[in-house]
Amino acid sequence: MSDHLPVLLVVVPLIAAPIAALIRSVRLSWLIACGASWWALYAAWGLLSRVRGGEVISYALGGWPAPYGIEYRVDAVNAWVILIVAAIASVATPYAYQSVRREVESDRVSLFYSAWILCLTGLLGISVTGDVFNVFVFLEISSLSAYALISLGQDRRALTSAYQYLIMGSIGATFIVIGIGLMYIMTGTLNMMDLSERLPAVMDTRAIPVAFAFLTVGFSLKLALFPLHLWLPNAYTFAPSAVTAFIAATATKVAVYMMLRFFFTVFGAAFAFDVMQVDLILLPLALVAILSTSLVAIHQQNVKRLLAYSSVAQIGYMILGVSLASVAGLTAGLLHLFNHALMKGALFMAMGCVMYRVGSVRIDAMAGLGKKMPWTMAAFVVGGLSIIGVPLTVGFISKWYLVQAALAAGLWWVAALVMVGSLMAVIYIWRVVEVAYLSPAPDGDGVAEAPLAMLIPLWVLVAANVYFGVNAGLTTEVATRAAEILMGVTS
Amino acid sequence: MSPVTVILAAVLLPVLAAGLVLFLGRWPNLREAVPIATGTALFAMIYSLMDVVRSGEVVRYSLIEVVPGVDLALHIEPLGVLFALVASFLWPVTTLYAVGYMRGHHEENQTRFFTFFAISIGAAMGVAFSANLFTLFAFYEVLTLCTFPLVTHHQTEEARNAGRIYLGILLTTSIAFQLLAIIWAWQVAGTVDFVRGGFLEGTASPLVLNVLLVLFVFGVGKAAVMPFHRWLPAAMVAPTPVSALLHAVAVVKAGVFTVLKVAVYVFGLDLMGELAVTPWLAWTAAATILIGSLVAFTKDNLKARLAYSTISQLSYIVLGAMLANAYGIIGGGMHIAMHAFGKITLFFAAGAIMVAAHEKKISRMHGLGRTMPFTFGAFFIGSLSIIGVPPAGGSWSKWYLGMGTMEAGQVGLLAVLMVSSLLGLVYLLEVPIRAFFSPPPPDSRRPDDVHEAPLPVLIAIGITATATVALFVNPGPFHELMTLLVTP
Numbered sequence: 021m022s023d024h025l026p027v028l029l030v031v032v033p034l035i036a037a038p039i040a041a042l043i044r045s046v047r048l049s050w051l052i053a054c055g056a057s058w059w060a061l062y063a064a065w066g067l068l069s070r071v072r073g074g075e076v077i078s079y080a081l082g083g084w085p086a087p088y089g090i091e092y093r094v095d096a097v098n099a100w101v102i103l104i105v106a107a108i109a110s111v112a113t114p115y116a117y118q119s120v121r122r123e124v125e126s127d128r129v130s131l132f133y134s135a136w137i138l139c140l141t142g143l144l145g146i147s148v149t150g151d152v153f154n155v156f157v158f159l160e161i162s163s164l165s166a167y168a169l170i171s172l173g174q175d176r177r178a179l180t181s182a183y184q185y186l187i188m189g190s191i192g193a194t195f196i197v198i199g200i201g202l203m204y205i206m207t208g209t210l211n212m213m214d215l216s217e218r219l220p221a222v223m224d225t226r227a228i229p230v231a232f233a234f235l236t237v238g239f240s241l242k243l244a245l246f247p248l249h250l251w252l253p254n255a256y257t258f259a260p261s262a263v264t265a266f267i268a269a270t271a272t273k274v275a276v277y278m279m280l281r282f283f284f285t286v287f288g289a290a291f292a293f294d295v296m297q298v299d300l301i302l303l304p305l306a307l308v309a310i311l312s313t314s315l316v317a318i319h320q321q322n323v324k325r326l327l328a329y330s331s332v333a334q335i336g337y338m339i340l341g342v343s344l345a346s347v348a349g350l351t352a353g354l355l356h357l358f359n360h361a362l363m364k365g366a367l368f369m370a371m372g373c374v375m376y377r378v379g380s381v382r383i384d385a386m387a388g389l390g391k392k393m394p395w396t397m398a399a400f401v402v403g404g405l406s407i408i409g410v411p412l413t414v415g416f417i418s419k420w421y422l423v424q425a426a427l428a429a430g431l432w433w434v435a436a437l438v439m440v441g442s443l444m445a446v447i448y449i450w451r452v453v454e455v456a457y458l459s460p461a462p463d464g465d466g467v468a469e470a471p472l473a474m475l476i477p478l479w480v481l482v483a484a485n486v487y488f489g490v491n492a493g494l495t496t497e498v499a500t501r502a503a504e505i506l507m508g509v510t511s
Numbered sequence: 512m513s514p515v516t517v518i519l520a521a522v523l524l525p526v527l528a529a530g531l532v533l534f535l536g537r538w539p540n541l542r543e544a545v546p547i548a549t550g551t552a553l554f555a556m557i558y559s560l561m562d563v564v565r566s567g568e569v570v571r572y573s574l575i576e577v578v579p580g581v582d583l584a585l586h587i588e589p590l591g592v593l594f595a596l597v598a599s600f601l602w603p604v605t606t607l608y609a610v611g612y613m614r615g616h617h618e619e620n621q622t623r624f625f626t627f628f629a630i631s632i633g634a635a636m637g638v639a640f641s642a643n644l645f646t647l648f649a650f651y652e653v654l655t656l657c658t659f660p661l662v663t664h665h666q667t668e669e670a671r672n673a674g675r676i677y678l679g680i681l682l683t684t685s686i687a688f689q690l691l692a693i694i695w696a697w698q699v700a701g702t703v704d705f706v707r708g709g710f711l712e713g714t715a716s717p718l719v720l721n722v723l724l725v726l727f728v729f730g731v732g733k734a735a736v737m738p739f740h741r742w743l744p745a746a747m748v749a750p751t752p753v754s755a756l757l758h759a760v761a762v763v764k765a766g767v768f769t770v771l772k773v774a775v776y777v778f779g780l781d782l783m784g785e786l787a788v789t790p791w792l793a794w795t796a797a798a799t800i801l802i803g804s805l806v807a808f809t810k811d812n813l814k815a816r817l818a819y820s821t822i823s824q825l826s827y828i829v830l831g832a833m834l835a836n837a838y839g840i841i842g843g844g845m846h847i848a849m850h851a852f853g854k855i856t857l858f859f860a861a862g863a864i865m866v867a868a869h870e871k872k873i874s875r876m877h878g879l880g881r882t883m884p885f886t887f888g889a890f891f892i893g894s895l896s897i898i899g900v901p902p903a904g905g906s907w908s909k910w911y912l913g914m915g916t917m918e919a920g921q922v923g924l925l926a927v928l929m930v931s932s933l934l935g936l937v938y939l940l941e942v943p944i945r946a947f948f949s950p951p952p953p954d955s956r957r958p959d960d961v962h963e964a965p966l967p968v969l970i971a972i973g974i975t976a977t978a979t980v981a982l983f984v985n986p987g988p989f990h991e992l993m994t995l996l997v998t999p
Contacts, residue, residue, distance in 0.1 A: 409686070410656070411649035417578060420694060427698045435694070439687045446682050454674070458666050492578045 022066060026079040026092040026148055029063040032056060033141040041134035049130040050117050056137050057109035060144055064106040068099040074501060087211035093150030097502040101147045101277040104361050108269040109140050115477035116262035119372045123260045124172050132172055138165035143274045152200050153210045155278060163189045166267055170259040181254030188251040192241030199235035202227050215286050223291060232296055235282055243275035245339055246309030249332045256328035261372030264324060268331055269365035273357045276338050284506040293345040302343035307437055309336030314444035323381045326448055327367050330407060333441060334360045341422055348425035350503035355421055358495055359414035366403035366481040370396050373470035386452055388461020393469050397456045399482045404449035406485045409442045413489040514563045514570045517556050518585045518640045521595060524549055525633035529626045536622035543610045546629050550603030557595045561988060564589050564995055571642050581703060586642035589996040590844055593989055594768045595639040597851045601760040602632045604971050608859055609752035611967035615866040618750055624664060628756060630657045635761035644693045644703040647769060654765055655681045661753045662746045669748050676745040681732045684739050689730025692723050709779025721788040727773045728792050733766025734829055735822045737799040744818040751862030754814060758821045759855035764847055767828040771843055774832040783835035793833035797927040799826035804934035811872050813861045816938060820897060823931060824850050827912055834915040837997040842911030844993040849904040852982060853896030856975040860890040863964035873942055880946030883963050887946045889976040894939035896979045898932050904982030
């Protein structure tokens with residue numbers, strides 16, 4: 021079975037999704053979703069342990085060899101992303117049960133889990149495949165299911181924000197498919213490795229730079245790079261809490277992965293950074309993203325929206341790492357993929373707990389929660405410290421590598437601006453903490469601690485935030501390996 | 512106990528004590544006995560490390576490798592033992608004081624208070640024994656964060672603002688400057704491990720090294736070098752035992768400790784002496800010394816006056832480090848201890864006056880000395896130590912600092928030290944002189960039954976005042992440790 025792990029990773033959830041929809045029992049479809057995500061985690065770990073040393077798994081779908089058939093190709097880069105997606109899903113799905121029961125109408129819950137599993141399938145599929153058109157197919161699967169998930173939010177504005185996301189996301193997907201089409205016209209192939217061999221011959225045509233430009237814009241939309249992030253805050257704010265936790269921790273990460281894969285594997289770092297000089301666009305945009313959206317986050321009254329803007333800023337850190345186009349920079353970016361998933365997952369889950377008990381996530385609604393929901397708010401504090409980058413949390417590890425990469429590139433002012441971003445995070449996180457711990461609670465609203473079924477997944481993520489902040493051996497090893505593969509450096 | 516066990520226990524014991532305090536919250540006497548007992552044991556354990564330091568044995572213990580090449584690690588060296596001795600001695604004394612103060616003042620949330628107090632001590636121990644810049648920074652930030660609930664203890668609007676300034680300045684300086692400097696040092700040197708004599712020499716251009724030194728000095732916000740000093744007066748809103756913790760036991764001392772440690776173990780005195788920016792930083796410290804003293808003059812609120820006095824005194828230590836010679840380092844290191852004992856006596860006395868007579872303003876303390884002779888007597892002794900005259904311990908550290916300025920050929924700096932001492936003479940001694948020699952003001956609505964503060968408070972004041980004098984007679988371990996630090 022382990023030979024078929026790459027395809028089983030995707031096929032098992034793909035089959036589970038319609039079953040969850042057909043069963044129409046809340047508990048059973050939730051169990052199926054749990055099973056699918058845990059399977060994915062098992063498979064992801066299996067794949068990662070096989071490619072950790074630098075090997076590559078190539079799997080021919082249906083026995084049709086590449087480049088004729090679809091190839092699933094796993095190396096340290098995508099095994100890493102797959103692990104992130106699967107790990108977050110395995111924690112978010114158990115968490116979803118209580119939260120979704122409260123926030124989604126009961127006759128839609130099984131459909132909800134069906135869309136949830138489909139979204140997971142799409143994200144895993146994008147990551148595992150070695151075929152660019154297959155990327156597009158899975159991208160649509162994950163995006164369409166994500167639109168559906170977001171539209172199930174309680175607030176009526178969930179519908180408009182899902183619609184907004186649909187429009188922006190579809191434009192992004194269209195740009196991507198145009199780029200893929202142009203490459204196909206010029207080379208006649210869709211296999212990534214095949215493309216990387218054939219592209220150099222046609223690099224100096226007009227079509228390939230155009231394809232590159234379309235793809236860059238498409239990916240930037242999907243990963244919410246400033247200023248193409250406008251769909252994100254609404255989508256994250258009005259989606260059901262569990263959906264926000266899941267999507268915020270995974271969807272943008274996979275989009276970053278797509279960008280990395282196309283830039284470094286398909287086009288090659290030399291074309292992307294020396295010929296097209298994409299770093300000249302990415303670096304300033306990343307810095308503006310970090311500073312401007314952190315500033316916007318400071319002024320939010322709704323904590324989910326605050327965290328959403330913070331996400332855009334954090335994506336800036338990842339893209340900043342990518343734009344340095346060095347092993348150190350990519351390592352920092354890839355580390356932050358994982359680390360940010362852990363911290364944002366924990367923070368959004370904590371807000372889901374507050375939503376569950378208080379029914380609002382506005383800052384004023386947090387008054388006195390430090391006493392009434394001590395575990396939830398303590399989790400928020402740890403997650404927040406991680407966002408700030410306090411030592412002994414994962415956020416610090418990301419900062420350490422990112423700043424070091426910027427200094428190694430001689431960009432001391434970039435390093436300084438990264439620190440400024442951290443300080444802005446102090447402000448927006450501490451606004452919430454201050455209200456929760458220092459403001460008196462309104463009397464007699466009977467708010468109690470969130471149910472254990474939500475607290476346990478939340479604290480699993482919190483513990484991971486600390487564990488991988490103190491012992492980052494595994495994460496740095498895999499991220500460095502992945503960065504070396506992308507840069508074509510063999511160690 | 513092996514030395515490694517001692518340093519691990521030094522960090523863990525206070526944290527365990529914090530857990531126990533939380534658990535025993537319902538029984539106040541038992542709850543407060545825990546930190547007093549733990550602190551006493553801790554001091555005894557750390558004192559046993561003196562032999563290790565004397566033998567010159569290298570003790571380093573790595574807890575875990577966080578990222579390749581950087582580990583969370585502890586080690587034993589003279590400066591750290593000095594800081595740990597001071598903190599572990601003053602922790603049980605401050606707890607004893609807090610028992611009287613918090614009960615006498617009817618403070619709320621006392622369990623939370625004692626819990627975070629104990630965790631702060633654990634963090635301070637971590638700072639003292641950290642073996643590299645990463646570990647130091649980690650514990651430094653933990654110390655910042657777990658003192659936040661103490662500073663905002665009253666949960667009022669004023670406390671909230673103080674908390675903002677406190678966190679704002681300490682986190683801003685530490686993240687924007689100090690962390691940047693640490694990562695930069697790691698980037699150029701490939702190591703962050705403390706090495707006697709420093710590890711930066713020859714690793715980067717003089718420009719970068721100058722920038723790094725500036726980033727380190729201003730990045731240690733806890734050393735309160737101007738213009739990053741505002742958090743100290745702001746934090747005065749906290750209960751007085753917290754002020755004692757901030758000013759004497761842990762927080763500011765962790766700051767100046769870091770500056771000294773960076774001077775000796777990151778740059779090394781030779782490199783410090785060569786850098787063009789070092790004299791400038793020495794003069795910045797000198798400016799802080801003078802301005803701090805002058806501002807202290809203008810404050811009528813006793814705690815605020817003491818806060819500015821602290822700002823001024825901390826820069827003595829920073830100045831000592833920037834003199835880049837052995838006398839400066841000895842003086843700076845000893846001043847950590849001497850200032851701690853002197854200043855904690857002053858704060859204890861200020862708190863006792865608040866509890867017993869409900870007076871905060873110096874202008875309203877006329878005649879109080881007659882009813883509270885013990886408290887004001889102790890205040891007098893503490894003042895002498897801060898000013899630096901016999902028979903108080905502060906004379907020794909000031910002596911060495913003065914020698915350091917001469918050695919560095921900076922007569923101007925010596926003059927600054929003298930002037931500041933004279934200013935201290937006036938603004939500190941005003942308090943006991945008013946209390947003892949002026950009659951109570953005629954309009955005083957002071958109740959007739961003012962008497963000395965509760966017994967635990969008086970015992971604590973007695974201990975620290977006695978220690979202040981004893982350190983003049985015999986500066987003992989502190990002098991020895993600092994000599995060991997600078998002799999190669």
